[in-house]
Amino acid sequence: MNPRDEFEREFFEGGSWNPPDGWQFDRRDFLRFFGGGLFVGLAGASALAQESGRSFGGHELPKDLSAWLHIGADSRVKVFTGKVEIGQNIRTSLAQQVAEELRVAFDSIEMVMGDTALTPYDMGTFGSRTTPTMAPQLRKMAAAARQMLIESAATRWNADATALTAADGKVSNPKTGRSLNYGDITHGDNLVKIVSGDEALTPATEWKVAGSPVPKTQCRDFVTGRHQYPSDITRPGMLFGAVLRPDGFNAKLQSIDTSAAEKLPGVKVIRDGDFTGVVAPGQIAARQALLAIQARWEVPAQPSNQNLFEVLKSGSSNGRDERPQHVAGSVAQAMDTADIKVEEQYTVQFIAHTPLEPRAAVAEWQGDKLTVWTGTQRPFGVRDELVQAFGIPAENARVIQPDMGSGYGGKHTGEAAVEAARLAKAAGKPVKLEWTRREEFTWAYFRPAGLIEVRAGAERDGTLLAWEFHNYNSGNAGIGTPYNVANQVIQYHPVDSPLRQGSYRSLAAAANHFARESVMDSLAHGAAIDPLEFRLKNLTDPRLIAVFKAAAEKFGWGNAKSTPERGFGIAGGTEKGGFVATCAEVAIDPTTKKVRIRRVVQAWESGAVVNPDGLRNQLSGAIVQAIGGALFEQILFGDGRILNASFAQYRLPRFSDAPQIEIVLVDRKDIPPAGAGETGLVGLAPAVGNAIFAATGTRLRSMPMAPRAAAPGQPEPPFKS
Amino acid sequence: MAEFVLNVNGKRVSVDAPPDEPLLYVLRNRLGLTGTKYGCGEGQCGACTVLLDGLATRSCRILASAVRTAKIITIEGLEQNGQLSAVQQAFLDEGALQCGYCTSGMILSATSLLRNKGNPSDDEIVAAMNGNVCRCGTYPRIVAAIRRAADQMAGVHSA
Numbered sequence: 001m002n003p004r005d006e007f008e009r010e011f012f013e014g015g016s017w018n019p020p021d022g023w024q025f026d027r028r029d030f031l032r033f034f035g036g037g038l039f040v041g042l043a044g045a046s047a048l049a050q051e052s053g054r055s056f057g058g059h060e061l062p063k064d065l066s067a068w069l070h071i072g073a074d075s076r077v078k079v080f081t082g083k084v085e086i087g088q089n090i091r092t093s094l095a096q097q098v099a100e101e102l103r104v105a106f107d108s109i110e111m112v113m114g115d116t117a118l119t120p121y122d123m124g125t126f127g128s129r130t131t132p133t134m135a136p137q138l139r140k141m142a143a144a145a146r147q148m149l150i151e152s153a154a155t156r157w158n159a160d161a162t163a164l165t166a167a168d169g170k171v172s173n174p175k176t177g178r179s180l181n182y183g184d185i186t187h188g189d190n191l192v193k194i195v196s197g198d199e200a201l202t203p204a205t206e207w208k209v210a211g212s213p214v215p216k217t218q219c220r221d222f223v224t225g226r227h228q229y230p231s232d233i234t235r236p237g238m239l240f241g242a243v244l245r246p247d248g249f250n251a252k253l254q255s256i257d258t259s260a261a262e263k264l265p266g267v268k269v270i271r272d273g274d275f276t277g278v279v280a281p282g283q284i285a286a287r288q289a290l291l292a293i294q295a296r297w298e299v300p301a302q303p304s305n306q307n308l309f310e311v312l313k314s315g316s317s318n319g320r321d322e323r324p325q326h327v328a329g330s331v332a333q334a335m336d337t338a339d340i341k342v343e344e345q346y347t348v349q350f351i352a353h354t355p356l357e358p359r360a361a362v363a364e365w366q367g368d369k370l371t372v373w374t375g376t377q378r379p380f381g382v383r384d385e386l387v388q389a390f391g392i393p394a395e396n397a398r399v400i401q402p403d404m405g406s407g408y409g410g411k412h413t414g415e416a417a418v419e420a421a422r423l424a425k426a427a428g429k430p431v432k433l434e435w436t437r438r439e440e441f442t443w444a445y446f447r448p449a450g451l452i453e454v455r456a457g458a459e460r461d462g463t464l465l466a467w468e469f470h471n472y473n474s475g476n477a478g479i480g481t482p483y484n485v486a487n488q489v490i491q492y493h494p495v496d497s498p499l500r501q502g503s504y505r506s507l508a509a510a511a512n513h514f515a516r517e518s519v520m521d522s523l524a525h526g527a528a529i530d531p532l533e534f535r536l537k538n539l540t541d542p543r544l545i546a547v548f549k550a551a552a553e554k555f556g557w558g559n560a561k562s563t564p565e566r567g568f569g570i571a572g573g574t575e576k577g578g579f580v581a582t583c584a585e586v587a588i589d590p591t592t593k594k595v596r597i598r599r600v601v602q603a604w605e606s607g608a609v610v611n612p613d614g615l616r617n618q619l620s621g622a623i624v625q626a627i628g629g630a631l632f633e634q635i636l637f638g639d640g641r642i643l644n645a646s647f648a649q650y651r652l653p654r655f656s657d658a659p660q661i662e663i664v665l666v667d668r669k670d671i672p673p674a675g676a677g678e679t680g681l682v683g684l685a686p687a688v689g690n691a692i693f694a695a696t697g698t699r700l701r702s703m704p705m706a707p708r709a710a711a712p713g714q715p716e717p718p719f720k721s
Numbered sequence: 722m723a724e725f726v727l728n729v730n731g732k733r734v735s736v737d738a739p740p741d742e743p744l745l746y747v748l749r750n751r752l753g754l755t756g757t758k759y760g761c762g763e764g765q766c767g768a769c770t771v772l773l774d775g776l777a778t779r780s781c782r783i784l785a786s787a788v789r790t791a792k793i794i795t796i797e798g799l800e801q802n803g804q805l806s807a808v809q810q811a812f813l814d815e816g817a818l819q820c821g822y823c824t825s826g827m828i829l830s831a832t833s834l835l836r837n838k839g840n841p842s843d844d845e846i847v848a849a850m851n852g853n854v855c856r857c858g859t860y861p862r863i864v865a866a867i868r869r870a871a872d873q874m875a876g877v878h879s880a
Contacts, residue, residue, distance in 0.1 A: 086820055087818075087819035087820025087821070087857050088819070089819065215813075215816055216816060216818070219813055219816070219818070220805070220813060222818055222821035222824050223805065223809040223810075223812045223813050223818075223821075223824060223828060224756070224796065224797070224799070224800055224805070224809065225754075225755070225756015225757070225795070225796030225797050225825045226756070226797075227821060228755065229755075229758075229822060231755075231758075231759065232749075232755035234753070234755075240750075282738075282739070282742070282746070282750065283746050283750055284739065284741075284742050284743075284746055285739070354856060355820075355822075355856060356758070356760050356766065356768055356820070356822045356823050356854065356855075356856045357758070357760075357820075357822045358759075403820075403821075404820065404822075405758070405820050405821075405822030406819070406820035406822065406856060406857060408856070434759065436762060437760070437761040437762055437763070613816055614816075617816060617819060617859065617862065618819075620858065620859070620861060620862070621819055621857045621858035621859055622858070623858065624858025624859075624860060624861075625856070625857070625858045646761065646763055646765070647760075647761045647763055647765035647766055647854070648763055648765050652854055652856070653858060653860075654851050654854065654860075655846075655847045655850045655851045655853070655860045655863075655864070656847050656848075656851050658858070658860040658861055660861075661861055
């Protein structure tokens, strides 16, 4: 798939959004940083201008080595990538893979990430793409650099390059015993070479640095508070900003009086069309100035939780493609002959990403040049937003993304960056803008809500016959079924959403797996077949079968029978190259009806494991995060307002919600690694729902399944959490 | 504005701030101690946790001018002569973080817990830490890190 298409699907599936203009790539001179160059082979600097790399929707991946990798005279290696570190540990796992191919120590590598002035263009860090696309890109560059270093040493020694070896940051000649550090070969000069892309990569079976549990790089800075997150950046003479927010979505300003705010010491009020903001010498002073502004807004009537699913079912597709993704055979005919029939409706509410660090940005103008430090998963996307907002050339806008307080798909946009830059421009000084928690809850975007309708049939012996699956609004990720069914209709119905929505870790795969794996459970119970056996009977994908068996074995599936107070459930699936199977044990208090997830065993396979410790951390975290959406997280809204925009009102997974978690890694060294940040979420909700059904006979078809109180319009949940 | 003196990380520092400014903002914006984080401003997430006379306290919910007599310890004050505290070292050893934004608050809450209870059970750890949120979901590793720190501290005391 074209990465641009993928981005639109990723971010805007189900949503409405217009891309900013000016997506043309400014071809940048990657040789400008380090002066001269070490030329090897035929490709000279003049060739760079004509070379074009893989096209990324108008942007090009540079093929010149110096854009990606630099080896200093001290042999330290700098690696440049537009990907960003947001807690998923790719700063470490990418460095491992470069170290492997370059044959250097892990510690000699510094990853320069997410800085639009220093790194090649990158669409953004999303869709579990870093490991399957950026890692091979960097590995190829490292392999090419290694070969270059060998050839350069061969020239210097007048030796046969094929007789030389590269290891531990040195090129050696086993015959003469001579060796040269990489830095003594490059002297810090650029590695000038066009990389063809067909460099042989070290197979995972031979990995020494990659594949091992290297601890998170620079971890000490995080336990000492030394690491500077976007919200920690300060600049000389910096002011603090705050932005006036409307009373609701789609509000119209009726009147505004800023005179009281303007009288406050050091405060400047900035108005620009609909935008009103303030700057002040202190963060609290800026907030107090906002409170001194009298503004009246007219907020139109808008949908609420009460009629959410009717709105989604009847919503306008607004010209979006809503043809079925997949049609095979005849579902109607197959349903007629099916022994076991299920027809069910599932719903998921909007939820919020709530990264612990809300959006933040520091903006600084020097003449018409703008630098913004901000937390985003798309530094180049935010740069383009700034270019558009201020009408400046792309080379005048620089976005720097310090490793941030996470995102989970929720920080693809540059609202805070644009706002801070607006304030800084008007103030004539650097400005820091930190969104409050309430702003992050209200003015960011949400994981889409969705309505899913499923009709399915099976034979008495458990053979699946028919599968019809309609998803309204929540998205098409993971919408297909991995099970063998001859008769299928799979259809995603994009509609106008009542709230601003976008990417969320695993996208709609969590909702679609919840519905699919719950219906599979219903069919299994209908056929009186064990739910694991029922799945295996209808599967041929060996990788999915392998994780189901691995999870079941570790869990002890079938060793104990569910009782009214203790239930066992299983679910699984595959998406984005990851294969997951999840077993859950839940405890249910018969009097309070309180549900607690006691134990989760999750088996995972995504090809060769790059860092088993980081991978376990990701998967365990995905399970904990998934508990929120499965059991209690939901956005309450109505008439353009978010009604639970605080941590006191919006329940998050806490220590007491975390079950005993066991991760089983299936390491397939024969398969290139896929990303693992997202798909680990999708098994938890259906496994828990199926466990509750096994214990109580009650099928829960709405996420969240056990909130403190029902959202308006929803029936009172039979269980609490 | 009011001028007052705070005792932060063993040093007396002079602060010029509005009397109604929460400690969090004084630490971050006036003293440059950015290891203390804003997460919610409601005292619900624990990212802003500091020690006041050894007790874990939410710095977003307390006025700086009201803690003039207290000994304030932030994450920057735990490392002594280049040596991490037992809790910091345990978080490092267990890899008990992902994005790390909650880590300062987690470490200070855990430090407070272990000062008051030498050998807490896992249930006691969960109860004491439940006001601290990790959105990346590293809770099991954090519990393991606190256990490790407790064991290490017990070993040091008995040795």
